Amino acid sequence: MILDKLSQARAYRGIHPRLDAALDRLNEAFLATVGPETMQLEGDKLYVTRFTYDTLPLEDTFFEAHKRYLDIHLMMEREERVDIASPQGLTLFEHQGDFYAYQGEAEQSLVLRPGSFLVVFPEDAHRIKIQVNGPETVSKVVFKVLVYEE
Numbered sequence: 001m002i003l004d005k006l007s008q009a010r011a012y013r014g015i016h017p018r019l020d021a022a023l024d025r026l027n028e029a030f031l032a033t034v035g036p037e038t039m040q041l042e043g044d045k046l047y048v049t050r051f052t053y054d055t056l057p058l059e060d061t062f063f064e065a066h067k068r069y070l071d072i073h074l075m076m077e078r079e080e081r082v083d084i085a086s087p088q089g090l091t092l093f094e095h096q097g098d099f100y101a102y103q104g105e106a107e108q109s110l111v112l113r114p115g116s117f118l119v120v121f122p123e124d125a126h127r128i129k130i131q132v133n134g135p136e137t138v139s140k141v142v143f144k145v146l147v148y149e150e
Contacts, residue, residue, distance in 0.1 A: 001084055002119040018046045022072055022143045034141050045146040052139050055080050055131040063090055063102040065125040072143040073118040080138055081130035084108040090125055
């Protein structure tokens with residue numbers, strides 16, 4: 001997991017070439033072009049989407065994880081709590097493609113706000129959409145970056 005300010009994004013270059021390509025796009029000009037339709041940057045190997053949704057009470061949320069992709073989450077408007085845990089300590093209840101859904105307890109929690117970004121790697125199960133101070137409608141950009149080929 002990486003949590004940092006957008007101004008520090010380039011410091012994480014060199015981990016993976018497609019992560020570098022995504023980090024290079026963490027700027028105001030590019031992010032303004034991202035809409036609710038998935039934007040393919042390198043086909044299914046790198047793509048980005050803007051989501052708008054209402055945050056939820058903790059009991060209405062679940063963890064998700066991926067085995068082949070990492071995610072970059074950027075909160076554009078308002079804030080949400082994100083919990084992180086190792087999938088090995090959670091209970092799997094749904095699996096479809098590269099999406100794994102889990103229930104369980106968080107190992108870490110953070111609040112994602114505008115101006116920061118969060119990178120969750122395949123070993124980081126993440127529970128998103130959690131209310132901070134009651135429900136809010138948030139806007140968030142999420143990059144999907146293929147890091148493990150089949």
